[in-house]
Each structure stands twice: as structure tokens, then as C-alpha cells.
């Protein structure tokens with residue numbers, strides 16, 4: 001049974017690489033699409049914010065020393081490419097998806113218009129939000145918190161490389177332990193870097209819970225939307 005009516009799913013750009021060193025791995029994107037399709041079939045309205053690390057980190061060596069805002073605009077463009085790839089993968093899987101971009105690239109993608117996005121969701125279409133918040137110095141996690149709040153999502157689901165929030169970065173600290181639940185205040189006070197503080201603070205202020213889970217674990221998304229205890233829940 002679906003535990004939510006409308007959710008905001010944050011898909012890591014870096015996770016789209018699969019085992020490649022950059023770019024979009026076809027098997028990975030197809031697996032993600034089929035998991036999302038399964039959830040959409042439950043009647044849950046799904047909006048997605050997609051990251052860009054897979055493309056941008058591929059060009060990052062050339063960007064060393066680059067002005068931060070310029071690099072961030074490149075990062076946002078990378079999310080647009082991912083959004084279009086994801087939309088096409090949905091099309092091939094028979095799922096209708098619409099892309100809306102926070103940056104205007106009008107020949108390529110429609111702009112972000114909140115009421116239109118909500119309308120698409122009500123029609124059962126998957127909405128993919130591209131270009132993050134449209135502003136440098138932000139992240140796609142913050143875009144997920146922002147768009148999630150704007151569309152009245154009940155939860156932000158962060159699908160990432162780790163299977164939850166740990167007491168310390170599990171990739172650096174093998175003794176780190178995973179939380180099943182953690183409050184926003186504790187996550188912020190402990191400076192747990194799985195999400196940036198701006199995203200945590202926005203979700204806390206809007207009383208929008210977050211669930212962090214692994215994008216690589218089959219069925220994790222399904223369990224997250226059916227209310228199972230998957231990954232880590234960040235609560236008020």
C-alpha cells in the first residue's frame with residue numbers, strides 16, 4: 001500500500017554513472033526507470049530532481065581554478081542533460097514524463113512553472129525538475145527541498161550511493177553506524193554531510209521529512225514509498 005500521495009524523489013547524478021567513471025550508464029538508468037514506473041503504478045504522484053555530478057565531475061579536471069559561479073552554471077546544465085536522458089528512458093519504458101528547467105533553454109526544455117508542474121502530477125505524469133534551483137552556490141539537494149515544498153510533497157526521498165545516514169561518512173569511516181531515524185536538529189548539529197545544511201534547514205522549516213536510501217539496492221524505492229523502514233528517516 002502506498003504511504004504517500006505525492007513524493008519528491010532526488011536522484012543522484014553520480015549514481016547514474018553506475019560503475020562507469022562518468023556519464024550515464026544505460027543499465028543503471030533503465031533500472032531506475034523501472035523502479036520509478038513500479039511506484040508510479042501504485043498511483044503515487046512522482047516529481048524528480050536530478051543531479052549532475054556524473055557529467056560535471058567528468059569535466060571537472062578542466063574546470064580546476066574556474067570561477068565558482070561559472071562552474072555551478074555548468075553543473076546545472078549537466079542536470080538538464082540528465083533530465084532529458086531520464087525523460088527519454090521513461091518514454092521507452094512507456095511512462096510519460098515532462099521536464100521543467102529552472103534555467104530557460106526554451107528550444108530544449110520547458111521552463112519551470114509551478115501550477116503546470118502540479119497539473120502534470122495530477123494527470124499522473126512524472127515531472128523531472130532540471131537545473132537545480134537555477135542559482136549558483138546551491139545544490140540539487142536544496143532544489144529537492146525547494147521543489148518538494150512548492151508542490152506540497154509529503155516527503156523528500158533521497159536516493160544516493162549510501163544506504164542511509166551514518167554517524168560519520170561510511171566511505172571514510174568503516175566503524176560508522178547507520179541511524180534508522182534522526183531528527184533534523186541532530187542531523188544539522190552533527191554536521192552529517194550526506195545532505196547540505198541548506199537542504200536540511202529548508203525541509204525542517206517546512207516540516208517536510210526526508211528519507212535517505214541506496215539507489216543501488218533493488219526495491220528500496222518501493223519500500224520507501226510503502227512506508228517500510230528503509231534507509232534513514234529524518235524527522236521533526
Ligand SMILES: Nc1ncnc2c1ncn2[C@@H]1O[C@H](COP(=O)(O)OP(=O)(O)O)[C@@H](O)[C@H]1O
Pocket residue numbers: 011012013014015051053141159160161162164165166167168169170171192193194195
Ligand atoms: N554521515 C554520513 N552518512 C552518510 N553518508 C555520508 C555522511 N557524511 C558524508 N557522507 C557522504 O555523502 C555522500 C552522499 O551525498 P552526495 O555526494 O551529496 O550524494 P548525491 O550524489 O546523492 O547528491 C555519500 O556517498 C557519503 O560518502
Ligand SMILES: O=c1ccn([C@@H]2O[C@H](COP(=O)(O)OP(=O)(O)O)[C@@H](O)[C@H]2O)c(=O)[nH]1
Pocket residue numbers: 011012013014015050051052053054056071072073074075076078079131132133134135136137138139140141142143
Ligand atoms: O541549485 C543548484 C543545483 C546545482 N548546481 C550545480 O550543479 C552541480 C550538480 O548538482 P549536484 O552536485 O547536486 O548533483 P549530484 O550530487 O546529485 O550528482 C552542483 O555541483 C552545482 O555546481 C547549482 O549551482 N545550483
